[in-house]
Amino acid sequence: MGKHVSFRLLTSEVDIHCDDPRVAEALNYIPVKATQNFPVTNRMNYSVAGEGPYRIAENDDFLDSVETADDVLFIVYGRIHRRILERLVHSRWVVLHGGLATLNGCRMLLLGHKGSGKTTLSTRLLFSGHQVEGDEMVLVRNGQVLALPRAFHLKPGIERHAPELAGRLDELPKKKMGAVDLTAFDPTRFGFEWAIHKAPVDLVIWVSPNHGGATSLTELKPFQLIQRILESSLGWGEQRNILVAEAARLGSGGGKELTLGDPESAVRALEKLSAG
Amino acid sequence: MSDNTTVYSRISGLEVHETDDGLIVFNPATDKVHHLNPTAGVLWELCSGSKTASQLTQGMAELFSLDISPAEAVETGLNQLVSEGVLVATEGDASQIDG
Numbered sequence: 001m002g003k004h005v006s007f008r009l010l011t012s013e014v015d016i017h018c019d020d021p022r023v024a025e026a027l028n029y030i031p032v033k034a035t036q037n038f039p040v041t042n043r044m045n046y047s048v049a050g051e052g053p054y055r056i057a058e059n060d061d062f063l064d065s066v067e068t069a070d071d072v073l074f075i076v077y078g079r080i081h082r083r084i085l086e087r088l089v090h091s092r093w094v095v096l097h098g099g100l101a102t103l104n105g106c107r108m109l110l111l112g113h114k115g116s117g118k119t120t121l122s123t124r125l126l127f128s129g130h131q132v133e134g135d136e137m138v139l140v141r142n143g144q145v146l147a148l149p150r151a152f153h154l155k156p157g158i159e160r161h162a163p164e165l166a167g168r169l170d171e172l173p174k175k176k177m178g179a180v181d182l183t184a185f186d187p188t189r190f191g192f193e194w195a196i197h198k199a200p201v202d203l204v205i206w207v208s209p210n211h212g213g214a215t216s217l218t219e220l221k222p223f224q225l226i227q228r229i230l231e232s233s234l235g236w237g238e239q240r241n242i243l244v245a246e247a248a249r250l251g252s253g254g255g256k257e258l259t260l261g262d263p264e265s266a267v268r269a270l271e272k273l274s275a276g
Numbered sequence: 277m278s279d280n281t282t283v284y285s286r287i288s289g290l291e292v293h294e295t296d297d298g299l300i301v302f303n304p305a306t307d308k309v310h311h312l313n314p315t316a317g318v319l320w321e322l323c324s325g326s327k328t329a330s331q332l333t334q335g336m337a338e339l340f341s342l343d344i345s346p347a348e349a350v351e352t353g354l355n356q357l358v359s360e361g362v363l364v365a366t367e368g369d370a371s372q373i374d375g
Contacts, residue, residue, distance in 0.1 A: 241304055248293030248300045
């Protein structure tokens with residue numbers, strides 16, 4: 001018997017069979033209900049045998065043996081994303097650390113280092129009525145950009161910036177990342193439309209943190225922006241010349257630096273920018 | 277660094293991307309990305325391997341309609357481009373120099 005966790009991730013279809021329902025519950029951290037209208041060209045099958053310890057297999061090949069359901073999630077989550085990103089990079093996609101949002105019809109690529117506030121900003125944008133396609137990882141090829149559909153990984157304290165989530169976080173899947181409990185937030189669970197598109201962006205924004213300080217938007221010249229795009233590479237093995245070419249294409253018109261004080265004022269600044 | 281027979285050539289095998297504020301030059305051999313502002317980009321493009329610093333100075337003066345000779349700026353620019361590794365300076369045969 002057992003349980004299946006099945007989902008789409010861009011052009012891949014993933015099926016995970018587990019004997020233990022506790023593992024299936026932990027793995028519910030991974031699937032999202034974003035609309036993804038891409039043809040399926042790849043299937044990945046995982047099985048998790050046992051009720052602790054667990055024996056994990058990938059396409060019938062032994063992968064790992066672990067003790068807890070959280071460990072299974074850690075291994076399977078990492079493995080699936082690694083496989084998918086390797087395939088994409090092989091197809092000449094570039095992987096960048098960034099989110100994707102549309103305000104007043106202006107599609108913005110929000111790049112920034114880890115901890116810059118992209119996820120909190122993306123969540124605030126969503127609850128402020130804007131379309132958000134992703135908060136963390138984007139793919140770029142020939143100037144076309146799409147977000148990797150994955151749940152937003154919310155950190156404790158998110159309710160301060162998104163009070164709409166207060167009292168509702170307990171119902172969402174969790175995973176441990178070191179000492180921190182991350183919450184998987186799928187916008188569709190809160191009634192938001194979520195669709196993954198492959199299209200150019202109108203504006204590239206570099207998000208730099210200034211938590212607790214003032215929010216501002218300043219001009220970035222093309223080369224300044226290109227440098228930041230290069231810094232945003234997640235290093236999934238892209239050929240450097242492909243990365244440089246994509247960075248040059250994306251950054252050739254320049255962009256903006258968003259110094260992010262608090263998410264609310266950042267949303268207002270981006271709204272004003274998109275309206276102007 | 278230059279004398280009147282030194283000629284300048286762009287390093288071969290570079291990938292060049294044009295942007296609104298100049299050129300992005302990627303050198304696969306060193307894995308380095310260089311930004312050349314519009315002026316440096318023009319100077320770099322003029323370096324076809326047959327021109328000396330004084331000929332390049334004359335070319336830049338004509339292109340930018342300058343009344344004052346940009347000799348010093350060109351000299352500095354050439355030195356920077358050489359040290360960046362996107363340009364190479366070689367001893368030319370004055371009799372073979374065009375221009």
